[in-house]
Amino acid sequence: MRPARPEESGFTRPVACLLRALLGAVIVALIAIAALLGLAVPALATQQPPHGTSSQPAPPEQPGLPVSGTLRNVDGTLLAGVRVQALDASGRQVAATTSNTSGRWELTVPTEGEYTFRIDRQSLPPGVTVLQGEVVRDVAPGTLSLVVFRFGAQRAGLQTSASATVLRVLVDGIRFGLVIGITGVGLSLIFGTTGLTNFAHGELVTIGAVLAWTLNVAFGLQLIWATLLAIVAGAALGAATDLAIWRPMRRRRAGLIAQLVISIGLALALRYLVLIYFGGRSESFADYTNQVERNYGFISITDKDLATIVISLAVLLGVALLLQRTRIGKAMRAVADNRDLAASSGINVERVVLFVWMLAGALAALGGVLFGLSELGGTVQYEMGFSLLLLMFAGVILGGLGTAYGALLGCLVVGVLVQVSAQVIPVDLKYLGGLAVLIVILVIRPQGLLGSRARIG
Amino acid sequence: MIDFASLLANGIAALVGPSAIFFALLAIGLNVHFGYCGLLNFGQIGFALVGGYGMGIAVLNFGLPLWAGVLVGIVAGVVLALLLGIPTLRLRADYLAIVTIAAAEILRLITRSTSMTDFSGGTQGLTGYGGSFRQLSPFDNGRFYDFYGVRFLGQDLWAICVGWAVVGLSLILVFLLVRSPWGRVLKAIREDEDAVRALGKNVFSYKMQALVLGGVFGAVGGIVFALTTQSLTPDFYSPPQTFFAYAALIIGGAGRVFGPVIGSMIFWFVLSITDNFLRQATAGSNPLISFIDNQDVGAIRFVLVGVALAVLMAFRPQGIFGKRSEVLLDAR
Numbered sequence: 001m002r003p004a005r006p007e008e009s010g011f012t013r014p015v016a017c018l019l020r021a022l023l024g025a026v027i028v029a030l031i032a033i034a035a036l037l038g039l040a041v042p043a044l045a046t047q048q049p050p051h052g053t054s055s056q057p058a059p060p061e062q063p064g065l066p067v068s069g070t071l072r073n074v075d076g077t078l079l080a081g082v083r084v085q086a087l088d089a090s091g092r093q094v095a096a097t098t099s100n101t102s103g104r105w106e107l108t109v110p111t112e113g114e115y116t117f118r119i120d121r122q123s124l125p126p127g128v129t130v131l132q133g134e135v136v137r138d139v140a141p142g143t144l145s146l147v148v149f150r151f152g153a154q155r156a157g158l159q160t161s162a163s164a165t166v167l168r169v170l171v172d173g174i175r176f177g178l179v180i181g182i183t184g185v186g187l188s189l190i191f192g193t194t195g196l197t198n199f200a201h202g203e204l205v206t207i208g209a210v211l212a213w214t215l216n217v218a219f220g221l222q223l224i225w226a227t228l229l230a231i232v233a234g235a236a237l238g239a240a241t242d243l244a245i246w247r248p249m250r251r252r253r254a255g256l257i258a259q260l261v262i263s264i265g266l267a268l269a270l271r272y273l274v275l276i277y278f279g280g281r282s283e284s285f286a287d288y289t290n291q292v293e294r295n296y297g298f299i300s301i302t303d304k305d306l307a308t309i310v311i312s313l314a315v316l317l318g319v320a321l322l323l324q325r326t327r328i329g330k331a332m333r334a335v336a337d338n339r340d341l342a343a344s345s346g347i348n349v350e351r352v353v354l355f356v357w358m359l360a361g362a363l364a365a366l367g368g369v370l371f372g373l374s375e376l377g378g379t380v381q382y383e384m385g386f387s388l389l390l391l392m393f394a395g396v397i398l399g400g401l402g403t404a405y406g407a408l409l410g411c412l413v414v415g416v417l418v419q420v421s422a423q424v425i426p427v428d429l430k431y432l433g434g435l436a437v438l439i440v441i442l443v444i445r446p447q448g449l450l451g452s453r454a455r456i457g
Numbered sequence: 458m459i460d461f462a463s464l465l466a467n468g469i470a471a472l473v474g475p476s477a478i479f480f481a482l483l484a485i486g487l488n489v490h491f492g493y494c495g496l497l498n499f500g501q502i503g504f505a506l507v508g509g510y511g512m513g514i515a516v517l518n519f520g521l522p523l524w525a526g527v528l529v530g531i532v533a534g535v536v537l538a539l540l541l542g543i544p545t546l547r548l549r550a551d552y553l554a555i556v557t558i559a560a561a562e563i564l565r566l567i568t569r570s571t572s573m574t575d576f577s578g579g580t581q582g583l584t585g586y587g588g589s590f591r592q593l594s595p596f597d598n599g600r601f602y603d604f605y606g607v608r609f610l611g612q613d614l615w616a617i618c619v620g621w622a623v624v625g626l627s628l629i630l631v632f633l634l635v636r637s638p639w640g641r642v643l644k645a646i647r648e649d650e651d652a653v654r655a656l657g658k659n660v661f662s663y664k665m666q667a668l669v670l671g672g673v674f675g676a677v678g679g680i681v682f683a684l685t686t687q688s689l690t691p692d693f694y695s696p697p698q699t700f701f702a703y704a705a706l707i708i709g710g711a712g713r714v715f716g717p718v719i720g721s722m723i724f725w726f727v728l729s730i731t732d733n734f735l736r737q738a739t740a741g742s743n744p745l746i747s748f749i750d751n752q753d754v755g756a757i758r759f760v761l762v763g764v765a766l767a768v769l770m771a772f773r774p775q776g777i778f779g780k781r782s783e784v785l786l787d788a789r
Contacts, residue, residue: 197551249771255786257497260551261703261770264499268700268763272756386696390562393555426572435559442544442552 064108067117067137067145071103072292073128078103079151083120089113098123114138117147167299169419175305176375177395177415178312181408183367184392185319186238186360188399188407192336193356196246196259200267201364202389206382207270208234208365209372210278213380216286223287223369230365238361241266242354267386275382282379289378308374315366316408319359323404328355336402391418391431394438400451409449413437459745464733466606471729472722475613475685478620479505480724482678483702484709484717485627489671491703492711493635495647495785496668497554499699500541501675503561506694507533508676509683510568510577516586518576523589527680534676538669546664558696569691582690590684591615616685623681624718627674632714634670643667644712647785697759704766710779720776732758 067086071079084105086095094115099105109115119133132150139145187201208230215226245266249259293300323329331352334342343349371388372380391414399410414434421433441448471477483501490496511533512526521529541560545553568577577583591598594615601608609617634640642663645653654660683689701724709720735754738745749757775781 197554254771257550258770258774258786260497260554261707262767264700264703265763265765265767265770268697268766269760270763272759272763275756276750276753276760390559393559397552397555426570428570429566429572432563432566435563438559439544439556442548442556446544446548446552 064110065112065139065141065145066106066108067115067139067147068104068106069117069147069149071099071105071119071149071151073151079125079128081123081125083123085118085120087116087118089115091116109139112140117149119149164299165423169423170416171299171301171309172305173416173419174412175309175312175415176419177412178309178316179367179370179375180388180391180395180415181411182312182315182370183364183388184396184407184411185316185404186356186363187392188396188402189332189336189356189404190360191396192402192404193332193339193353194246194250195256196263197256199260199263199389200241200270201360201392202385202387203267203270203274204234204237204361204364204385205368205371205388206274206380206385207237207368208361209368209380209384210274210382211365212369213278213283213285213372217283220286223285223373227366227369230369231362234365234368235358235362238357238359238364239354241361242357246357247350247354271382271386278380278382280382282376282381284379285373288373304378305374308370311366312370315363319363319404322359328352332356333404387431390438391415391434394434396448397438398441398448400448403448403450406448406450459734459737462606464730464737466608467733468726468730469607470609471725473617473621474725475616475620475682477721477725478617478624478685479678479682480702480705481624481718481721482620482627482681483675483699484706484721485624485631486671486674486678487702487706488711488713488717489631489643489667489674491785492706492713492716492779493640493643493647494664494667495550496546496664496671497550498557498668498671499554499696499703500557500559500561501671501702502694502696502698503557503564504534504537504672504675505679505682505698506561506564506568506691507537508679509689509694510583510679511676512680512683513583513586513689514577517583523587526586530680531673531676534672534679535669537676538672539665542665542668546661546668558699561694561696561699565691565694568694577691578689580691582688584688586689587684587687591687613685616681620681620685623677627677628714628718635714639663639666644783647783697762700766701762704762704769707766707769707774707776710776711774711785712780712783713778716776716778719778723777728758728762731761 069084071082071084073079078101080099080101080103082099082105084097084099084107085093086107086109088094088109095107095109097105097107115137117135117137119130121130121133124130128151130149130151135147135149137145137147183201183205186204187198190196190198190201211233212223212226212230215221215229216223219226221229245262246259249262254262288304291302291304293302294306321329323333331342331347332355334345334347335349335352339349342352367388368380368385371384372378376384392411395411395414396407397410398413399406399408414437417437418430418434422430425432483505486504487498487501490498490501508530511530512523515521515526515529516523537560541553541557545556567573569580571579573579574581591612594612596602596611596615598610598612598615600611602611602614635643642653642658645658646660646663650660653663679694702721705721705724706717707720708723709716709718732754735746735749735757736751739747739749739751739754744751769776774784774786
């Protein structure tokens with residue numbers, strides 16, 4: 001690595017500043033355009049007529065068809081005494097009923113056809129809000145007609161106050177940021193100790209999640225135990241890749257770019273091996289799939305999201321203690337700081353690097369499960385690692401490539417940024433904000449928030 | 458059981474086919490970046506995307522004629538190179554790698570976003586921009602032309618002829634440029650950037666020119682391919698395609714004028730033959746290879762490319778024609 005060069009040749013300083021400002025403006029403009037387009041299109045889409053009315057001629061004599069459902073609030077309580085109405089295509093009420101003490105309601109519609117089922121908001125207990133109080137359902141004979149109404153406050157809807165929305169987005173962002181951080185710390189430590197930009201890190205994440213899924217779904221192991229086993233396997237996988245590939249490469253004094261390209265080849269091979277084994281679809285974990293949000297007064301959150309935050313914080317605290325207090329942690333920081341000096345003061349550098357790989361593999365596996373559980377709605381898919389990898393890079397570079405604490409800070413910022421931007425830009429573009437920050441930070445402060453200037457050459 | 462004649466015919470068709478042309482152009486661009494100047498561009502497919510989509514959007518949304526669309530596509534490639542180069546070219550090589558791959562993914566996500574459907578066609582993509590290209594064809598577009606068992610549809614034959622002409626012109630351009638003083642500075646930057654700076658050369662500016670030139674080859678590749686297929690689908694422009702182009706470049710030999718083209722031809726020849734072999738060997742009720750599912754053959758191609766890329770880089774980074782001492786292997 002070269003010493004820092006505070007000023008490069010190339011453009012003179014004012015020109016460079018101007019260019020940077022221009023580039024920043026272009027990026028901001030691009031994001032704004034994307035946001036505008038995203039807002040405009042849904043607004044147009046809602047102009048459609050409400051429901052197509054299929055007016056089939058009804059058969060003359062037919063017994064009524066039963067329709068039923070259970071009213072369950074977001075916190076899990078069953079709602080009694082709520083009026084449910086059934087309206088036919090012309091908007092005339094054909095049946096009505098009231099839910100019993102177990103929240104169940106049942107009514108009979110005269111003929112088959114399309115009906116609108118509606119909750120009478122007046123009859124709701126105080127404090128209960130309806131997310132979806134009207135359901136259109138095609139009632140046909142011979143099938144069980146279940147109608148589900150959804151309760152609770154709409155995300156970023158009109159029912160909730162602005163501060164509650166901000167708080168929710170912030171908590172979502174911190175949760176996502178912590179998950180990115182768990183995986184990103186390993187990536188940053190590998191870079192710090194070996195100089196390798198490991199493009200195969202996303203695959204460690206995917207393999208961890210897929211392993212936990214296999215143990216959970218195919219072998220029926222409870223997800224917590226499955227995750228613990230996946231973490232052990234992740235550590236083993238990390239150690240195996242170091243011993244089988246990277247240690248021989250270092251011994252042969254392979255260049256860093258050669259190693260980088262090898263990690264890409266490895267990532268490609270591993271990703272599609274996972275595809276062959278796992279398939280291209282999203283698969284769901286067996287546990288913790290349908291959780292309702294629990295209200296804690298100031299915030300409503302599902303148990304698994306809360307667990308994700310708590311586990312991530314605990315694990316990251318553990319990693320920090322490991323780095324600060326233990327012998328191996330100090331050795332890791334020493335190797336990251338100056339490899340030759342560490343080696344000459346008696347640290348077994350190869351052993352430290354092996355440990356870093358095990359730690360990174362274990363963290364990646366845990367991060368994979370938490371990512372699938374909290375962000376992907378309890379599912380696993382073969383490309384999840386790659387989409388996380390780019391956000392990891394964004395976070396790690398934002399914080400300072402090669403630093404552990406910087407990586408954590410950067411990942412938190414990226415997580416919050418992704419969730420905040422999802423409020424403004426279309427959801428299928430929400431990772432865009434995280435990736436754009438990567439480019440912006442390189443323009444403004446390439447060494448990252450906590451990085452040192454000497455690392456970036 | 459295995460039809461070797463059809464294997465060979467398909468292999469030869471792939472050797473000169475549209476994919477080989479597309480990846481040859483991508484790899485020529487990467488050769489300027491990585492082979493001559495030592496820049497790690499992992500978002501070459503993003504340049505192809507802006508080339509193809511720039512042309513398609515200019516023709517369909519702004520009603521420009523096709524030749525103007527082609528120019529728009531090329532300009533889009535230049536702009537992308539400038540945008541990516543300004544923040545990263547002063548930093549270590551892996552920063553450019555990360556930013557380019559992220560930019561390519563950003564571009565793919567934007568073009569496939571449902572909110573952009575009116576502009577870029579969303580996940581459906583774009584069609585119907587290149588009709589005038591096919592009208593120029595001297596061949597009978599609907600007819601099959603047979604060359605000793607290797608068959609091409611007339612419209613594809615026309616695209617292939619144009620494509621190879623573009624590849625030829627690109628090679629001549631690269632050949633002349635790398636023999637010029639400009640090319641020697643580029644190679645010197647790859648070998649020792651500080652030495653070049655000490656000689657008073659503006660390293661940043663040379664790197665930027667190389668990035669723009671290679672990016673334009675990528676954009677031209679995207680344009681040629683979009684004219685061949687007559688359709689643009691966003692998910693075609695996914696990150697692994699860049700690694701295919703790298704594999705092609707490294708097979709042929711980085712830092713050699715003909716390296717990327719030979720590499721791309723060999724790459725698609727081998728890929729086509731293994732692909733067809735596996736498809737035939739795993740098909741039917743009593744397959745020759747029973748442990749691989751017929752539907753997984755497409756994924757196996759990626760696994761093979763990944764392994765080949767890693768093994769080549771580890772044991773023979775100079776490929777077939779390159780010089781080991783001329784391949785940039787260490788970061789700076």
